[in-house]
Amino acid sequence: MASGLIINDIEMDYFGSGLDFLATSGVNACISLLVITDHSQHSFVEHRSPTRVPSVIDLDTVRAWLQDVAEHVSFALPTSTIT
Numbered sequence: 001m002a003s004g005l006i007i008n009d010i011e012m013d014y015f016g017s018g019l020d021f022l023a024t025s026g027v028n029a030c031i032s033l034l035v036i037t038d039h040s041q042h043s044f045v046e047h048r049s050p051t052r053v054p055s056v057i058d059l060d061t062v063r064a065w066l067q068d069v070a071e072h073v074s075f076a077l078p079t080s081t082i083t
Contacts, residue, residue, distance in 0.1 A: 009025055015046035
């Protein structure tokens with residue numbers, strides 16, 4: 001690893017994006033989502049705690065949950081396209 005390299009650590013129940021290096025630590029019972037946009041030019045990471053995962057897993061709850069993630073991606077990277 002290069003000297004002075006800074007890695008943006010996305011903490012639990014937060015999300016972030018950027019051109020730099022992203023990471024999330026402490027994923028155990030949590031879920032971490034990685035979205036690559038613009039032909040690998042930007043990345044998005046979201047780290048969700050188990051309390052932010054639907055308690056009932058069916059098509060409707062998963063669709064709503066993924067819609068929430070998509071809104072976060074849109075907020076963080078408004079001009080990007082998922083590739």
